[in-house]
Amino acid sequence: xxxxxxxxxxxxxxxxxxxxxxxxxxxxxxxxxxxxxxxxxxxxxxxxxxxxxxxxxxxxxxxxxxxxxxxxxxxxxxxxxxxxxxxxxxxxxxxxxxxxxxxxxxxxxxxxxxxxxxxxxxxxxxxxxxxxxxxxxxxxxxxxxxxxxxxxxxxxxxxxxxxxxxxxxxxxxxxxxxxxxxxxxxxxxxxxxxxxxxxxxxxxxxxxxxxxxxxxxxxxxxxxxxxxxxxxxxxxxxxxxxxxxxxxxxxxxxxxxxxxxxxxxxxxxxxxxxxxxxxxxxxxxxxxxxxxxxxxxxxxxxxxxxxxxxxxxxxxxxxxxxxxxxxxxxxxxxxxxxxxxxxxxxxxxxxxxxxxxxxxxxxxxxxxxxxxxxxxxxxxxxxxxxxxxxxxxxxxxxxxxxxxxxxxxxxxxxxxxxxxxxxxxxxxxxxxxxxxxxxxxxxxxxxxxxxxxxxxxxxxxxxxxxxxxxxxxxxxxxxxxxxxxxxxxxxxxxxxxxxxxxxxxxxxxxxxxxxxxxxxxxxxxxxxxxxxxxxxxxxxxxxxxxxxxxxxxxxxxxxxxxxxxxxxxxxxxxxxxxxxxxxxxxxxxxxxxxxxxxxxxxxxxxxxxxxxxxxxxxxxxxxxxxxxxxxxxxxxxxxxxxxxxxxxxxxxxxxxxxxxxxxxxxxxxxxxxxxxxxxxxxxxxxxxxxxxxxxxxxxxxxxxxxxxxxxxxxxxxxxxxxxxxxxxxxxxxxxxxxxxxxxxxxxxxxxxxxxxxxxxxxxxxxxxxxxxxxxxxxxxxxxxxxxxxxxxxxxxxxxxxxxxxxxxxxxxxxxxxxxxxxxxxxxxxxxxxx
Numbered sequence: 001x002x003x004x005x006x007x008x009x010x011x012x013x014x015x016x017x018x019x020x021x022x023x024x025x026x027x028x029x030x031x032x033x034x035x036x037x038x039x040x041x042x043x044x045x046x047x048x049x050x051x052x053x054x055x056x057x058x059x060x061x062x063x064x065x066x067x068x069x070x071x072x073x074x075x076x077x078x079x080x081x082x083x084x085x086x087x088x089x090x091x092x093x094x095x096x097x098x099x100x101x102x103x104x105x106x107x108x109x110x111x112x113x114x115x116x117x118x119x120x121x122x123x124x125x126x127x128x129x130x131x132x133x134x135x136x137x138x139x140x141x142x143x144x145x146x147x148x149x150x151x152x153x154x155x156x157x158x159x160x161x162x163x164x165x166x167x168x169x170x171x172x173x174x175x176x177x178x179x180x181x182x183x184x185x186x187x188x189x190x191x192x193x194x195x196x197x198x199x200x201x202x203x204x205x206x207x208x209x210x211x212x213x214x215x216x217x218x219x220x221x222x223x224x225x226x227x228x229x230x231x232x233x234x235x236x237x238x239x240x241x242x243x244x245x246x247x248x249x250x251x252x253x254x255x256x257x258x259x260x261x262x263x264x265x266x267x268x269x270x271x272x273x274x275x276x277x278x279x280x281x282x283x284x285x286x287x288x289x290x291x292x293x294x295x296x297x298x299x300x301x302x303x304x305x306x307x308x309x310x311x312x313x314x315x316x317x318x319x320x321x322x323x324x325x326x327x328x329x330x331x332x333x334x335x336x337x338x339x340x341x342x343x344x345x346x347x348x349x350x351x352x353x354x355x356x357x358x359x360x361x362x363x364x365x366x367x368x369x370x371x372x373x374x375x376x377x378x379x380x381x382x383x384x385x386x387x388x389x390x391x392x393x394x395x396x397x398x399x400x401x402x403x404x405x406x407x408x409x410x411x412x413x414x415x416x417x418x419x420x421x422x423x424x425x426x427x428x429x430x431x432x433x434x435x436x437x438x439x440x441x442x443x444x445x446x447x448x449x450x451x452x453x454x455x456x457x458x459x460x461x462x463x464x465x466x467x468x469x470x471x472x473x474x475x476x477x478x479x480x481x482x483x484x485x486x487x488x489x490x491x492x493x494x495x496x497x498x499x500x501x502x503x504x505x506x507x508x509x510x511x512x513x514x515x516x517x518x519x520x521x522x523x524x525x526x527x528x529x530x531x532x533x534x535x536x537x538x539x540x541x542x543x544x545x546x547x548x549x550x551x552x553x554x555x556x557x558x559x560x561x562x563x564x565x566x567x568x569x570x571x572x573x574x575x576x577x578x579x580x581x582x583x584x585x586x587x588x589x590x591x592x593x594x595x596x597x598x599x600x601x602x603x604x605x606x607x608x609x610x611x612x613x614x615x616x617x618x619x620x621x622x623x624x625x626x627x628x629x630x631x632x633x634x635x636x637x638x639x640x641x642x643x644x645x646x647x648x649x650x651x652x653x654x655x656x657x658x659x660x661x662x663x664x665x666x667x668x669x670x671x672x673x674x675x676x677x678x679x680x681x682x683x684x685x686x687x688x689x690x691x692x693x694x695x696x697x698x699x700x701x702x703x704x705x706x707x708x709x710x711x712x713x714x715x716x717x718x719x720x721x722x723x724x725x726x727x728x729x730x731x732x733x734x735x736x737x738x739x740x741x742x743x744x745x746x747x748x749x750x751x752x753x754x755x756x757x758x759x760x761x762x763x764x765x766x767x768x769x770x771x772x773x774x775x776x777x778x779x780x781x782x783x784x785x786x787x788x789x790x791x792x793x794x795x796x797x798x799x800x801x802x803x804x805x806x807x808x809x810x811x812x813x814x815x816x817x818x819x820x821x822x823x824x825x826x827x828x829x830x831x832x833x834x
Contacts, residue, residue, distance in 0.1 A: 001118070002096060003046050004089055006172070007034060007106035008054025008082075013221045015512050016343035016361045017325065022056040024106030025063065026219065027308065028228060029241065030274050030291050032063065033219060034106035035070070036239075042072055044115055046102070050095050052088045053078045085172075087190040093181050103174040103192075109228050110216040111238040112173070120210040121175040124150060128180050128200065129208045131173035133216045136760030140220055142170035142193045143763075146209040155207070157193040162687065162782040162797045165770050167763030168209075171216055180205075214238070222341050222359070226323060229306055233270050233287045241272065251286075274309065297332065314350060331368065361514070386508050388800060389689060390498030391490040393480065396431040400487050402438035409442025411510035412473070412491060414517040415503070418447035420472040421528075423465050425456040427626065428567055428590040429479035431487045436477045439489070440527060447519035450527045453535065457568045457628035458490075459719035463542070464535045466496035466715060478627060484596045496717050500690040536571050543575060543722055546714045547729050557728055558582040558618045560634075562605045565591045566626030572721050581728065584612070595626060606632065606640055614638040620731070620738050622724050629718045630707040633727075635739040643707045648676055648745045649738065650709065653730040654701060655680040664700040670782040671808040672705050675748045675791050687782040705752075748791070749817030754804040755825065761832055762798040765805060768831045769796050792816055794824055 011018030017026055024034035038049060049072055053060060057078050067074035077092045089103060100121070102114065112131065121129040130152065132144055138159070143166050145154040154165065170193065183199055184190050197207060215237035219225050232239045246253045248267040253259070255273040262281050269287035277290050282299035290296070290307045297315040305322040313319070314332030321338040324330070328342055331350030339357035342348070346360055349368030358372055366372060386392050392408060394400040416422070422443055426432040440450050451471065453461055458476050465474040474492035491499045491507075499507070510516065559576070561583060563569045569588035576583045587594075587605065594601045605623055613621040613634050621634030633641045633649070641649065651666065655678035658664050666681050669688035688704065696702065696716040703709045709723040710716065731738060757765055769784040777787040783797030783806075795808040807824070811817030 001046055001099060002048040002050060002101045003038070003041050004092055004096070004101055004103045005034065005038065005049055005051045005106045006085060006088065006103065007051050007060055008057075008079075008088060009107065010055045011107070012509050012513055014219065014225065016341070016359065017222060017225060017323065019343055019362050020056075020326070022059055023219070025059055026107070026225065027289075027291060027306075028109060029232065029239070029272055029289055033109055034060070035064075037104060037106060037108065037110070038070070038072065040110075041102070041104075041114065042070070044113075047072045049074045050092045051076050051106070052092060054082060054088070081187075082189065083187065084189045084191040084195070086184045086192045086196045087186075087188055089176075090181060090184040090186055090190070093178075096178060096181070098178055100175055100177050103172075103176060105172045105218070107220075108172070108216065108218050109237070109239075110171075111214045112212045112216060113214065114173075117173065117175055117210050117212060120150070121208070124208050126175070126208040127177045127205055129175045129210055131171040132168050132209045132211045133171050133214075134167045134763075135169050135216075136167070136763065138167055138169045138763045140218065141172075144168050144170055144209055146211075150208050150210065152197075152207040152209045155193070155197055155201075157191075160689075160800060162800075165780045165784065166767045168211070168767070171212070172218070173212075222323065226306070226321065229287075229289065230304070233304075241270075280315075291326075308344075325362075386511060387499075387501075387504035390492070390500070390504065391488050393486055393488045395485050396435070396479075396487040400431075400435060400489070402434065405435045405438040405489065406442040407511055407514070407516075408489065408507075409439040409475075410446055410516035411507045412475075413443045413446035413448040414510050414515070415506055416446075416448050416472055418517075418519060418523055419449065421449040421451055421470055423451045423453060423461060423468075423471045423474045424476075425453040425458070425461040425474075426477040427479060428455050429487070429592070429595075432477040432479060435487055435489065436475075439475065439477070442516075444525035444527070445519070446517045447523045447525055449525045452527055452529045453532050454529070455567050455570070456532050456535070457566070457571060457721070459628050459715075459717070459721055460532070460535060460539050460571060462492060462496035462717045463539050463715055463719070464532075465492060465494070466717070467538070467542070479595070481595075481598050481626060484598075495693040496715070497691060497693060497696070500692075502690075532570075536574070539571065540575050540578065543714065543725060544579065546722075547579075547725055548733075556582070557620070557732060558616075559724075559728065560584045560586070560609060560612050560616070560618045560621040561724075562586045562609050562621075562623045563588045564601070564605060564623060564626055565589060565595055566624060566628055568624050568626075568628040568721060572624070575721070575725070579725070581725075584616070584618070586612075598626075602632075606634075609634050610638040610640055620728070624720050624724070625707075628720050631709070631720045631723060632707060633738065635742055636737050637739040639739065639742060641738075641742060643705055644673060644750050645742060645745055646707065647672070647703055647705060649741045650701075650703070650727060650730075651676075651678050651681060651683075652741055652744055653727065653734055653736075654678070656736075657730050657733045665698060667699040667702045669704055670779075670785065671752070671795050671797070671806075672703075673748070673750050673810050675810060675812070676746065747813075749809070749811040749814050751807075751809045751817060751821060753807050753809075753821070754799075754802075755807055755828055756803060757798070757805045757828075757832060759803055762805070765796070765828065765831060766798065768827075772827065788820065792820060794820055 007024040009023055011023035025032040075095050079091050117131050142157045143159055145166055146152050231237050241254045243254050243256045244258050251267040251269045253267050253271050264281045265279050266284040271285045272289040274292035276293050278295040280298040283296050284301045286303040288302045288305045291309040293309050294307050294311045296313045299316045300313050301318045303320045305319050307324045308326040310327045311324055312329045317334040319336045322336055322340040324342045325344040327344050328346050330348040333351045336354040337356050340354050341359045343362040345363040347365045349366055351369040352366050354372045426436045443450055465471050472494050476490045478488050480486035480488055565587050573585050609621040619636050623632040633646045654664050658680035663682050666683045668685050670685050708718045710718050711726050714722045773786045779785045783795055785795040787793045792811040797806045809821050
């Protein structure tokens with residue numbers, strides 16, 4: 001049997017460790033991780049290797065050469081383009097021959113006994129067998145379900161938490177029969193998981209899954225690289241340590257040749273030393289690996305750290321939980337609290353201090369006595385992903401700093417054509433203004449022009465972007481409503497739809513690798529400022545064209561509006577007045593202090609609005625959140641409608657105002673209630689992410705259950721201002737008051753809640769939920785949804801980043817609903833405790 005080793009990846013997520021090394025060459029215990037894997041295979045009799053290269057191939061070739069120094073034979077295959085995982089293997093077909101072979105990644109660490117996979121493959125007479133294992137976080141892998149015979153029944157590549165149905169994943173280790181290569185097209189980008197496996201299933205070729213026991217880790221990011229060392233030191237993996245072994249009172253030292261250390265040097269835990277390491281008097285080492293040509297000066301303390309080659313560490317320096325890449329110089333009395341990643345070629349001045357979880361990118365010089373609190377300072381959820389549903393959120397001036405905003409803009413603009421124009425706006429918060437100005441600089445440096453709308457409601461910005469073809473994208477800056485310390489940057493495509501997951505990943509890749517386009521001085525972008533008078537007129541005229549003007553003017557409907565200190569005040573009162581709608585408007589000015597405690601302000605505003613509507617005899621009251629997207633309704637009788645009842649009132653109005661023999665199409669998320677039916681509506685429920693304009697065009701109305709509404713006759717994006725006017729039109733057309741509509745909505749139980757759950761247990765919880773659904777109607781379109789009967793169900797969707805699970809429960813009444821909630825809450829507690 002031959003082994004095909006995948007060694008061509010860019011290592012984007014593990015930057016900056018891969019700045020000068022391809023990921024398979026990252027050292028584990030002073031040897032490339034790819035070497036460990038190959039030696040494991042050699043140990044069980046595999047001596048012929050085909051290594052698939054792409055990124056920095058010369059480094060791998062220079063180290064391994066023809067393999068003879070390692071007692072193996074290596075053939076290298078270097079494609080001229082990126083053909084994907086399966087496409088790359090296809091290029092090696094002529095070297096593979098007519099017997100089965102193993103495909104394995106060069107950037108993993110494992111102690112699997114591969115003989116078990118070979119035996120399984122032979123016993124099952126399989127054409128393609130996949131090595132499986134269970135992991136805490138399966139988001140970066142392919143999730144798999146196999147039946148009792150080992151046949152794979154379901155496979156999903158790199159799911160979101162809402163799609164996860166198991167913690168069993170594809171390890172990327174395959175045993176393949178040579179005829180399978182005939183299904184792979186030559187010189188085309190073709191992936192095992194995304195392309196080959198679905199194709200084989202379509203042709204009824206059974207994919208077999210073999211559960212492998214032992215340790216397995218895909219070293220995909222800096223955290224996982226450090227965790228491999230933690231696991232080796234804690235003996236969670238059967239990992240061989242070679243060389244001379246010397247025991248100390250509290251530790252053991254491994255080295256290629258014996259070292260004669262001064263008695264003042266302390267070795268604690270497991271320490272590995274490379275060649276030509278100098279340890280001066282009083283050095284203390286604990287669970288650390290030191291590579292070749294490293295000098296550690298007197299009384300330095302190194303804990304839980306990995307030091308690559310050609311590094312100098314000064315006297316009395318203290319390093320804890322660090323990865324120090326090659327060719328670095330660290331001065332004396334430097335203190336690193338924990339979590340430093342120091343990329344290559346840096347110079348750290350004496351007496352410098354590093355806060356926790358700092359990454360210093362290559363070739364930086366840190367002046368003496370510096371306090372380094374951030375370089376790339378991102379919250380834990382940004383380690384692998386910046387975006388959440390098209391937005392970047394974080395603490396203002398810390399996680400979302402000016403440096404971060406500029407880099408994000410450079411990454412974003414680098415995906416856009418030189419000379420194109422982006423429309424940009426913000427709310428009235430000073431943090432938004434600061435971040436927007438930093439963002440503009442990044443756009444300009446990449447040769448992108450900016451149409452700056454300054455302070456503008458988001459619906460108006462999105463309308464302007466969608467209706468004007470000269471704009472290729474948009475960005476909006478705002479303060480987070482529920483946490484005034486946080487800000488949010490949202491990016492839109494040319495249709496004013498939030499950028500999708502695919503676009504976000506491209507931007508993230510450019511962000512983390514800092515591969516930005518920097519244009520010549522004559523191509524630097526320009527800023528065109530606007531006070532949006534023209535945009536407001538265009539927005540107002542479009543609304544008037546879309547709505548029944550005569551009906552609105554003759555309806556005599558009266559509305560009370562609380563603008564909650566948002567910048568919708570700059571346009572909405574004018575629209576109401578020019579449309580002839582009698583109104584009273586509250587809180588139409590910006591107030592930073594009141595917005596700092598939004599929960600209290602909203603409670604007070606809701607109580608006041610209820611009293612105002614009743615006492616003045618108004619037909620409807622509305623509270624518009626500062627983001628001008630979310631609405632709270634108050635009926636003419638002063639009833640404050642919750643978001644669920646509000647949604648059903650709108651659906652009722654849509655249904656009763658639809659002409660006979662017509663049907664309106666509605667899209668709702670999977671967690672929206674489905675207990676009520678509406679005669680003239682076709683309601684579709686599904687996953688509420690990554691919409692395209694073509695998809696949105698299929699629906700007349702799109703909504704969530706949190707007060708966001710889209711009427712596609714006007715635009716394909718959320719717009720509280722148009723939605724309010726449209727609902728007034730529907731009320732007028734129906735001849736009903738909002739209180740009368742609310743009475744038509746039968747009561748049922750609906751609950752949303754969060755259950756705390758560690759990130760590491762989310763996949764397990766999805767699997768347990770799915771297992772508990774056996775014998776019941778269920779769905780895992782988005783999360784796992786289990787029906788108890790026609791009306792009662794529970795849906796669990798893990799939050800993408802937070803340490804909790806979202807639960808949604810629907811039932812016919814409170815008793816049934818609370819019992820269902822209690823039943824599953826107890827189950828979940830047991831599952832987490834197991």
